[in-house]
Amino acid sequence: EILLTQSPATLSLSPGERATLSCRASQSVDRYLAWYQQKPGQTPRLLIYDASSRATGIPARFSGSGSGTDFTLTISSLEPEDFAVYYCQQRFNWPLTFGGGTKVDI
Amino acid sequence: QVQLVQSGAEVKKPGASVKVSCKASGYTFTNYDINWVRQAAGQGLEWMGWMNPDSGSSGYAQKFQGRVTFTRDTSINTAYMELSSLRSEDTAVYYCAKAFCVIDCYSGSEWFDPWGQGTLVTVSS
Numbered sequence: 001e002i003l004l005t006q007s008p009a010t011l012s013l014s015p016g017e018r019a020t021l022s023c024r025a026s027q028s029v030d031r032y033l034a035w036y037q038q039k040p041g042q043t044p045r046l047l048i049y050d051a052s053s054r055a056t057g058i059p060a061r062f063s064g065s066g067s068g069t070d071f072t073l074t075i076s077s078l079e080p081e082d083f084a085v086y087y088c089q090q091r092f093n094w095p096l097t098f099g100g101g102t103k104v105d106i
Numbered sequence: 107q108v109q110l111v112q113s114g115a116e117v118k119k120p121g122a123s124v125k126v127s128c129k130a131s132g133y134t135f136t137n138y139d140i141n142w143v144r145q146a147a148g149q150g151l152e153w154m155g156w157m158n159p160d161s162g163s164s165g166y167a168q169k170f171q172g173r174v175t176f177t178r179d180t181s182i183n184t185a186y187m188e189l190s191s192l193r194s195e196d197t198a199v200y201y202c203a204k205a206f207c208v209i210d211c212y213s214g215s216e217w218f219d220p221w222g223q224g225t226l227v228t229v230s231s
Contacts, residue, residue: 032210032215034217036151036218043201043220043221043222043223043224044151044201044218044221045219045220045221046206046217046218046219046220049206049208049217050208050209053208055206055219087150087151089151089217089218091215091216091217092215094165094167094214095153095167095168095169096141096153096167096214096215097153098150098151098152098153099150100150101150
C-alpha cells in the first residue's frame with residue numbers, strides 16, 4: 001500500500017497569503033496524484049488531477065506540481081472560501097490511497 | 107448537471123448489514139465507474155472499491171474483501187454498496203463518486219468527480 005504523507009497538518013494563514021501544501025508518497029506514483037478540497041460539512045471536491053491539471057471550474061490560483069514521490073499544491077493568494085482541508089490521492093497502485101489531509105485555517 | 111444523490115442515514119447493530127444507494131443523473135450512468143469512499147468522523151478518506159455500471163464488474167480494496175458488495179440497477183441509474191458484519195469501526199460517512207479520468211484510464215485507477223452528498227452509517231448496540 002502506498003502511504004501518502006501530507007505536511008503540515010495545519011497551516012495558519014491570512015487571506016491574500018500564499019499557501020504551499022506538500023504530499024509525499026512512500027514510493028513513486030509517477031504523476032498519478034490528485035488534490036481534493038473539503039469544507040466543513042461538505043463533500044470533497046476535485047481540484048487538481050494528474051499532478052498539475054486543474055479540474056473544471058477550479059480557479060487559476062490553485063496549481064499543482066511534482067512527480068514521483070514529491071508533490072505540491074499551491075494556492076497563490078488565499079480567498080476566504082479557500083479555508084478548508086486538502087487531501088492528496090494516488091491512483092498508481094491498489095488500493096487507491098489518500099493522505100491524512102492538511103487543514104488550512106485562518 | 108452531473109449529480110449523485112445518496113440514501114439517508116442508517117443506524118445498525120453490530121453484526122448487521124447496511125445497503126446504501128447512489129442515484130446518478132445528468133450523464134450516461136453506464137459510461138463511468140462508480141467508486142465508494144468512506145470517512146470516519148474527524149478522519150481522512152478511505153477508498154473501498156469500484157464498480158463498472160455497464161458490466162457490473164467490481165473491484166474491492168483488500169480490507170473490505172468478503173464484506174462489501176457493489177451492485178447496480180441500470181433501469182433507475184442507481185448504484186448500491188452493501189457492507190455486512192458491521193462493527194463499531196464501520197461508523198462513518200459513506201460516499202459514492204463518479205469516476206473521472208483523462209489519460210491512462212482503467213477501472214480502479216481513476217479520480218473522483220463529483221461525489222454524492224454522503225450517507226452516515228452508525229453502528230451501535
